[in-house]
Amino acid sequence: MSSPTHQLSRKEREFYQREQLILDTAQEMLHQQGFAQLTMERVADAVEYSKGTIYNHFSSKEDLVCSLCCRCVSSLIELFKRAYDYNGTTRERFSAIGIAYSLYHQINPLDAQNIQVVKTNAVRDKLSDEKREEMSALEKEITELCMRIVTEAIEAGDIPHDDRHSPDSIVFGFWSMHYGAMLLAQSDIPLEKLGFSPVVNMLWYNSQKFMDAFDWMPLSESQDMDAEFEKLCSELFSDEICKMNLKG
Amino acid sequence: MSSPTHQLSRKEREFYQREQLILDTAQEMLHQQGFAQLTMERVADAVEYSKGTIYNHFSSKEDLVCSLCCRCVSSLIELFKRAYDYNGTTRERFSAIGIAYSLYHQINPLDAQNIQVVKTNAVRDKLSDEKREEMSALEKEITELCMRIVTEAIEAGDIPHDDRHSPDSIVFGFWSMHYGAMLLAQSDIPLEKLGFSPVVNMLWYNSQKFMDAFDWMPLSESQDMDAEFEKLCSELFSDEICKMNLKG
DNA sequence: GACATTTTTTGACGCTCCGTCATATTATTC
DNA sequence: GAATAATATGACGGAGCGTCAAAAAATGTC
Structure with missing residues (x-):
């Protein structure tokens, strides 16, 4: 299409x-x-x-909005692929996925909301089957990209084997954390006034902790987390960082 | 009101x-x-x-829907308070908050979506100032409840002191994880087909791991996580469990 | 209880927007 | 250049939101 x-x-x-x-x-x-x-x-x-x-x-307004979302997700996938192809440890590549996610939503703060709108049943019900499938196909692609890194990490021994650490559980946790954080961030809840520090920082920090919890090597304690963040940003997403700074 | x-x-x-x-x-x-x-x-x-x-x-349809959401959040707060008042470790009380959250959305799967709809700018813009404030007041209440447990945990030494472990960061991580998970769960993404195991299990497991990452005592390794889950469920939410089983 | 005044309820109306479809316009074929 | 096919158009029907003048009910007064 x-x-x-x-x-x-x-x-x-x-x-x-x-x-x-x-x-x-x-x-x-x-x-x-x-x-x-x-x-x-x-x-x-x-x-x-x-x-x-x-x-x-477009068969309906919903169809049009969903098409917009599909374009968004496609752009996101491009960023994810860059993270996936990064020449670093599995943990760095997975971390970079998280950064890509934050970055994307920092640059396009409204897109996350539209994506969520499309997931609403009221909208979903009015979509054509094709559009719904186009969307699932993209979601599948993006999920598999994440899943593959975790699987590689387990195979490489970067994540010690443990029956309870299934790759899908790790991906789900990481994904839900990011998804939730972005939605909270761009909702009108005044997080700063509630006492929260800037969202992207917390998200980075928490996601590193999350990986530590699965003993995903190398642990964050062995490195400077801030330096690592900046390294991945500059090596992978310098263009996007520029774009973001121009906007904000 | x-x-x-x-x-x-x-x-x-x-x-x-x-x-x-x-x-x-x-x-x-x-x-x-x-x-x-x-x-x-x-x-x-x-x-x-x-x-x-x-x-x-109600000044508008949005106002009506937002009022419904406020009632939802109020019910949720009731559950959270029960968790807060539980006579157990700080970690158990915080875990129970997570369970309350899962449980609530398991029983009222549509509410999470409505809450998210209300957060949408398109809707938010049409709300009266009073309704918007009613909503924020509830959000503030629910946040503070969580925050207080974490603060107590730090004061009691259950979470070892570390400048980088601010209570708000921990609450934010826990909250975003749950929020994201619930929205993913009730969106139309067929998580099971993508290879994910049942959502509530993963969420419980991941949130325990998340607390472990902050060395929140007692660590999950020292206990049977499944048994702990069931204990909290039966001691705090047996009514709700019944309700859920009747429905599903 | 009858009348006046205030409060509340009503539903017809105006407006906006979605999605359709008969008609008009443009492109293609012969 | 006429016939035919493909495409674009915008008037129209329908649905729903929110308003407001008029009707109905409640309250107050004598």
Whole structure:
């Protein structure tokens, strides 16, 4: 569906490009004016096509928003892949996944919320089967990427074998921790006022502790956690760090 | 606002009772038919008042849904208080908080989603200041309850002192882990099919590991984690366990 | 109990937005 | 250049939110 312009007819190319135009415009509107202001009419006006044409591309508003999410998750996967391919210990690679996650949501704070909106039953019910499958496929891909690192770590002996340490439990814990933290961070709960320190720091620290708990070598005690964070950031995500600093 | 019928005039009592009726009805509709089917008209029909009357109680649909959430969080706080008052180690009390959380969402799987819906900016923007404050007050209460246990644990020496182990970081980690896990659990991601074991088990296990990472005594290695889980369940939440088993 | 005044309830109405579909417009074929 | 196919359009029906003038009920006064 969202494959690049291979060898398509002019028609197909035009269709694909228009779809991207609609998505870009919708994303822009979503970021600028928020979900409530995103209406099909407005999108149609902005791209200078009629509503009917938009509906040739997306079967419903939910379908459009879900497509936006799919693009988000795809970008996230790109970052994850970079972490996966990093030439370091399994623990560093997994840590880098966590950083990628934080970073992504720092740069695109609204996306996490949209992803969560799409998971809402009210929205989910109105999606076409294809879109729902597109989304699951991406979720599957991203899960497997994480799972593979943990499996490698166990095989390499970086995580000592223990029947109770199944890879999926570790991935789930790490994932839920990050997922929860990001949602808490961009909800309107004033975490700082409740006494919490900056979220990304805490998340990094807690996730390192979490890995320590499984004796994932090398333990955080043997290294400077802050230095490690900065190392991974600069070696893997310097572009994104720039982007973030420009924004904030 | 939602205080019980103290010494109110008949008018005030009637008003309060009608509000509860509306909330009960709306909650029922939400659970039975889902968010999409919850309309102000339908609620009005069901309680046999007109729409205008509903709007005398709730300034908008969002306001109504947020009020439902506040009731949910209040129930959750009741469970948390039971955990807080438990006559056991600080670690057991904190663990019991986690169990209360799991249990609550096991019994009311849709509530977590509604709470998340309310946190959405699109909804949040339409809330009255009072409702938003009611919600924050509850969030503050629930946070402080958790924070107090951790602080006690540090003071009692159950968690060895370490400048990097601030109570808020520990609470945040524990909270985000649970929050994320519950949202993942009741989203449509088929966790089992992705290879994950049952969520509550993993969550319990991971949260114990998380506490171990801070050397929160007594460490899970020194005890049977499953037995501990069952002990806390039966001593604190046997009613809720029953309720859950009736449902599932 | 009858009348006046205040409070509460009502539902018709205006508005916005979604999604459809007959019609108009444009592109393609012969 | 006419016939046909493909595509775009926007008026329209329907649903739901929130309002508000008018109706109904409650309360107060004599």
